[in-house]
Amino acid sequence: MSDDKKHVDAAHIEQVDVLKESLGQDLDYSGAVSKSDPKEIALVRKLDFRIMPTLWAMYFLNYLDRNTIAQARLDNLESDLGLEGNQYNTCISILFVGYLLMQIPSNMIMSTGKVPPSTYMGVCMMVWAVVSACTALVHDYKGLVLVRFFLGIAEAPYYPGALFMLSLFYTRKELATRLAILYSGNIIATSVSGLIAVATFNTLSDVHGISGWRWLFIIEGSVTFGIAIISIILLPNHPLKTTWLTPEERELAHQRIVRDTVGMEENKGARAGFMQAIRDPRLYLFCLMQNLHLSACGFNNFFPTVIGSLGFSRTITLVLTCPPYLVSGVAGVVVGLTSGKLNERTWHITLSMGIAAVGFIISCITLNTGARYFSCFLFASGAYAVNSVILGWVSATLGQTREKKAISLSIVNVVANASYIYTPYLYPKTDGPRYLTAMSANTAFAVGTIACAWGLRIWLIRTNKKNRGDGVTSALAYAY
Structure with missing residues (x-):
């Protein structure tokens, strides 16, 4: 073990021991502890009040804008544009080609601290709205x-940027819950998009000679631009540079993440962080796990089509898309809460993807x-529930430096979202109503996700044992 590594471990042992003594609490198996300091509780409440509603609204509109095309398809988009095959x-x-190209460079920019994340994300939102x-x-x-290609480029900075922003302010036990709440913006957007589309199609179709699906894009883009302006004011920057926190709150926000990070190292710049990320072999297992998970979620862009295979009218089909997503939104928050409270990942992933x-x-x-309609509740709830668990696991495991954490999150997200390039081809119209190819593949993807989680669990257990064998007896350990 190098002298630098010994110094880092010693610092963490001291921080954890001091924390344990000051709080009078037992640490869990990974060295994490629940907050009890009134000042820290007040800080987290303040962060929640400012950050979570803003990021949630941004994600809601991010997904709504991206997936409006699924509703537009039911209002003659294909025939109006002459789409075939x-x-x-x-x-x-x-869309995902452009989306994948920009994510890693975007998070490298955000991790440097030279560009205010609040301004950067707000401006990117304005661009995607237009x-x-x-x-x-x-x-x-x-x-x-x-x-669609340029929309992917414009939307790319948001989600990995939001993940990175949350990881800067929330500990391992807090992060899964916040990610679950954030991800519910995706789920709720999908659930109500059909209702928004029905209202738009029924009231604005052919008004001023503009078809209903065109009005839908105009209205949603306009709302997105307005929220983008507000987000610049409400979002934070890095903990020590957030102006709406007091100096004491900034220091506390910074120190609580330092004391909760396994193997904390000094920040060395974006390029060094990129090299740190790609040299960590655990990154690639996370990439595979999240890719398989999102592959299983490939039904999202075709959910109205899948519901439509039940044989109902267009309006009833759009309405019926709502309940499964509402239930899955609640399930996601519950899974995130219990995962954070118990500091546990593997069994949450296993049970959810099994369902x-x-x-x-x-x-x-x-x-x-x-x-078949009941099955929609099962696969939507089970598949969506684990997203926050996996991404929180990435942040907790690969967060030794700010740059490594940001770049690891973006790489995992890039590899995972690559699934959306090929999964649409699993749903040809000729496979309806069963969509046997897609549903069989989704089952395999779900099983693969579970296998990756258990593989990583075994890996981290062995890493923790090795660290203890090297004499690191009181340091933070990896959670699984």
Whole structure:
């Protein structure tokens, strides 16, 4: 063990022992402890009040704008633009090409501290609002492909940036819950998007000669631009540079993350952080796990189509998309809460993805309307619930420096979202109503996610034992 590493471990042993003594509490198996200091509780409440509603609203609109195309498809988008064959699927996939290209560079920029994250994320939101609204102007396949590609580039900074921002302010026991609440913005956006579309199509179709799906893009893009302006004011920057915190609160916000980070090291810049991330082999298991998880969530862009296979009218189909997502939003928050409270990941992933697999199997084997609709609740709730658990695990395991944490989160997100390039092709119209290929693949993806979680659990247990064998007896340990 190098002298620098011994120094870092010694510092953490001292911090943890002092923390344990000052709080009068027992640490859990990973060295994490629940907060009890009134000042810290007040700080977290203040952070929650400012950060969470803002990021939630941004994510709600991020997903709403991205997936409006799924509702527009039910209002004659394909026929209006002359789309044929797999061209719609290509328009879904092309967004993620631009989306993947920008995520890692974006988080490298944010991690440097040279650009205020609040301003950066707010301006990016303004850009994606304008690009999304411009979808209303397209008249052919080529135009839709271009708009979707640039929308992916504009939206890319938000989600990995939001993950990084939350990891700067919340501890391991707090992060999963906040990520679950954040991710509910995605789920609620998907659940109510059909209702918003129904209201728009029924009231604005052909008003001023503009079709309903074009109005939908105009309205949602306009609302997004307004929220972007507000977000610049409300979002924080790095803990020591957030102006709406007092000097004492800034220092406390910084120190509580330092004392909760396993193997904390000095920040060395974005390039060094990138090299630290890609040299950590655990990163690649996280990438595989999250890729398999999001592959299992590939039904999202086709959920109205899957519900439509039950045989109802367009309006009823859009309304029926809402309840499964509302239930999955609640399930996600519950899983995030219990994962954070217990500081446990593996069993939460296993049970949730197991439930999702059961839902996918039911959808494969029956054409009974009630059973198939029930399966939608199972696979939506199970698959979406683990997102916060996996990403919180990434932050807690690969966060030795600020830059490494930011870049690790973005790399995992890039590899995971690559699934959205190929999963649309698992849902050709000719496979309806069962979508046997997609649902069978989703079952395999769910099982693969569970296998990765257990593999990582074993890996981290061995790492903790090795650290203790090296004489690091009181330091923080990796949670699993």
